[in-house]
Amino acid sequence: MFSHYFGNYLLGRRLLTPAQYKEILASLDSVHVKLGMLAIESGLMTAQQVNEVHTLQMTLDKRFGEIAVERGCLTRENLEGLLGTQNKRHLALSQALLDKGWFSFEQLEDALADFKHETNLSDAEIQAVKDNDVDALVAAYFRNAELTAALEAAPVEGAVDAPARLIQDYVALFVRNLVRFVDPGVVITGSACVSSHDFEWSVSQEITGSVAMRTAITGEGLALAGMGGRFAKMDLAEMDAVAQDAIGELLNCHNGLFLSKLSNDGLDLDLSPPVTHHRRTFLSRSSLCVISITLPTGSFELLITWGSPAIA
């Protein structure tokens, strides 16, 4: 995650060209080592055990290590040892930049210092990015007092004790699902509460029942088609019916996992079929929570609001 955050920063500052960034990302993919592979390589788990944990991950919102420990495949000490090895992966992009000769040690040191300063993330939050700690990272985008206050003050249709926290959990699960089903290069670039949101394309879905919410993925056609294509494992170059459907299925699968989790807390919820809109505006008397996200396929927004906002 850190490599993508840092790479996205370098791209934005024109310290890397899009072609260089693409090349770097391709090289990162080739050396990406997951915890399961580390566990096999270290002899702590068999391939069969790793497959079983991966299968469980498809239905449980838990990390690989948590499931492996719960099933007795790893001890807590084993897991910490493996995580210690895995965390060094955040050095991959920096090392690749040096190896390719695009950055000197000094240039890299300066760029890292500027990155830490300009992202407005604390040292602990930067560490969360390095540790792939999605919950802590998402929490950083909800520490904006104005955003939290607007979410807490919004009229909620349903029984929710902590509305801002519920939305924060929703966003964290969404980021994990993007990593799991679309691309590991997820970068959150901003969060805001607004009363209207213009979009080129929107695929939205209503959550109904004891809590009423609308969720949407909005953005430009090319970016959404690229993301939908990654999810559906299809080559999608434009926001045609298949791409719209792929984004709808991504949102539907994510919302399904979110609702399954809430069902354990006793909330009885349901989903409406996803709906697509083109060149319109979401309007809401309560606040629209907009999370800006960048993937290697392009940028888009995740929108969450209580009730049913008007679409003008």
Add this chain to the structure above:
Amino acid sequence: MARILIVDDSIVSRSNLRRILEEAGHEVAGEAGDGASGLEQYGQLRPDLVTMDITMPGMSGLDCLKGIMEKDPTAKVVMMTAIGQGPKIMEALESGACHYVTKPFETSKVVEAISDVLCS
């Protein structure tokens, strides 16, 4: 090998299911994009098994399931759902569905569920 009818409003889900089923040696007898079309095609095709999405515009998967069970109480229907728990799954099983699989589809889960239902 079984003849299977896919009922799902998602083009992507239908495409994934078709690939999984055909790779497992089954024949896709037909595809329907909504519950009403699924009900109609069930009467025409009389497949060995139906995979049924729950959330669809128009006639829902639950209503389509109930319609199929009225026509043919021996029908074998496997529900496909994004929500892995909750009252709709219970209602589907009480209404005659034999099994359910959660989205996003995992090949082994789909093949196992269909194999279990066909063997029962």
